[in-house]
Amino acid sequence: MEIKARGLTFDVYEGGPSDGDPVLLLHGFPQDHREFDRLAPQLHEKGLRTYAIDQRGTSPGARPADVGAYRMSEPTADAVAVLDALGIESAHVIGHDWGAVVGWWLASGYPERVRTLTAVSVPHPKALGLALRVRASQRARMAYFKLFQSRIAERFLLARDAAALRAMFQPIGATGDKYVESMQTEPGRLTAGLNWYRATTGGSPDSPGIIRVPTTYVWSDRDGVVGLTAALRTRDWGDADYQLVAMRGISHWVPEQAPAALADAALARIGLV
Template sequence: MEIKARGLTFDVFEGGPEDGEPVLLLHGFPQDHREFDLILPRLHEAGLRTYALDQRGYSPGARPEEVSAYGITEPAADAVAVLDALGLESAHVIGHDWGAQVAWLLAALHPERVRSLTAISVPHPKALQLAMRVRPSQRARFAYFALFRSPIAERFLLAGGGAALKAMLRPIGDRAKLYVDAMRHDPGRLTGGLNWYRGLHGPDLGAVQVITVPTTYIWPDRDGVVARTAALRTRDWVEADFELVVLRGVSHWAPEQAAESVADCALARIRPA
């Protein structure tokens, strides 16, 4: 369905029992709402109502031209506005990659809107900032940001039929084609996704302070983006029930590479024993 919020039109994909507890799912780059397809059946079987949002830059009706419109506080405000438009006072929130960053910000600034948080791959921003300061290896893992923020990023990522995108997404096998084809056929989607990198300013993440909602952080230990220090120090920034789950042998793309494990973790957080 299409949801109008903040002067934009977002594509939102709903599923599960209409009377189920609501779950808002926030994707990352270079994916879209489909990155959660493999965990949704488990959530629906558990009686949950899901809303998978194609975020700004990905929904065709939500692509502002100016890079400043992609600062991380903007998609967090989008999430609040979408909840409002859906008539939901609060929801469980599951986010991966950039979607996890949005989810951390949402939980920090609007804890009353977040029943529980499941963040995948990307840790609490303060923990990541600490790791960037003290671990050269963590800084090295973010070297790709310079390329993604550059004017040549689109050309580089789409060259050779999207070879670089396919290489990034190799751990998810044939599913990579879903996202590569979407960006090849709709280059504005790729620019919209890259504008999240171009619009990021460190001070924006300063608003992400202590989290006070029940939280699970899922860290795949073969994540090429996030090293161990940032994962372990996330606990320092959650003053609520917290669990760190380490997925052994799994890459950054956990929702598709290890869907059953991610679903188990999400359901344990949403429906704790």
Template sequence: MEIKTRGMTFEVSESGPADGQPVLLLHGFPQDNREFERIVPTLNDAGLRTYALNQRGCSPGARPRDVDAYRLREAVADAIAVLDELGVERAHVVGHDWGAQIGWLLAAHHPDRVRTLTAVSVPHPRALMLALRVRPSQKARLAYFQVFRSPRAEGLLLGRDAAVLRWMLRPLVAERVQRYVDAAREPGRLTGGLNWYRAFTTDQIAGTGVITVPTTYVWSDRDGVVGLTAALRTADWVSADYQLVAMRGVSHWIPEEAPRELADAVLGRIGV
């Protein structure tokens, strides 16, 4: 389906029983809402209604040119506006990578719109900021941010038949890698995704407070982006019921590498 709001058009994949509790799925980079297609059937079979949103930069009708249009507050406002258009007052939120970051901000600043949060791979922003201060290894893990912010990033990722992009996604099967490579070649698609990095500043997350909605954080021990310190310290920033689910032998791409385990974590958090 397409949802027109905030002067843009967003693609949303909806499925599951019409009367099921709503679940908003928020993808990361360089993926799109298809990263959740292996967990959606399990959620639907459990009676949940899922809405997998293609966020700004990804939906063809939501690719503004201005870098500042990709500040996190804009993506948060998009999610709220989409829920409004769907007539959903409160949703269970599941987010991966940048989608997890938006999930944390939704839960922190709009807890009245979030029933539960399942954040995948990316921890609470304040836990990550702490890890950056005390663990040099965490700073090294995020060194790619500066590469992605470069005006040469598009060429780097797509050059030599997208060799770097393929290397990033190497834990996934070839067919799934190819779909994201093909999507990245769409006009404006890759630039829209990279603009999330170009627009990012730490002041956008510095004020993120304690989460008061039931929360699960899913982390994997082969994640090259987030280390153990940030994962463990996320518990400091949730005052509601909280669980850390640590997966072994799984990389950053949890929804596609470990869909069964992730679906179980989501269902456990929602309580169905």
């Protein structure tokens, strides 16, 4: 369905029992709502109602041109506005990659709207900031940020039939082809996705603070982006029930590579296991 909010139009994909407790699913880059296609049915089986948003830059009707429109306060406000439009007072939130960052911002700034948070792959931003300061290995893992923020990013990622994008999805093989195709064929979608990186200021004083909602952080040891230090230090930013779930042998693409294990972690956090 289409949800109009904040002057934009968001594509939102709902599923599960109409009377189920709501779960907000927030995707990352360079994916969209489809990254939850193997997770959502397992939540539906437990009686949950899911709402997967194609976030700012991914929904064609929510693709502003200005880089500043992708500062984290904006997609966070989008999520709140979509909940308002759906008449949902509060929801369980599951976010992956940039969707996890939005989840951290939601839980910090709007705790009354978040029943539980399951953040996947990306840790609390301040824990990540600490790791970037003290671990050269973490800085090396995230060196790609400078490329994604550069003017050549689009040309680089789409060159030679999007070879670089396809390489990113190597751990999940052909599953990633649909996202590559969308980036190749939808005008402005890749640039909008890269604008999330370009709008990043890093260490800003309004970044998420202490999290006061029950939270699970899911980290995987084959994730090329986030190292162990950031994963472990995420606990420092929680003031509610918290759990770190570490997956072995799984890459950054957790929802598609390990949907059953992720469902177990999310359902345990929600209280249905």
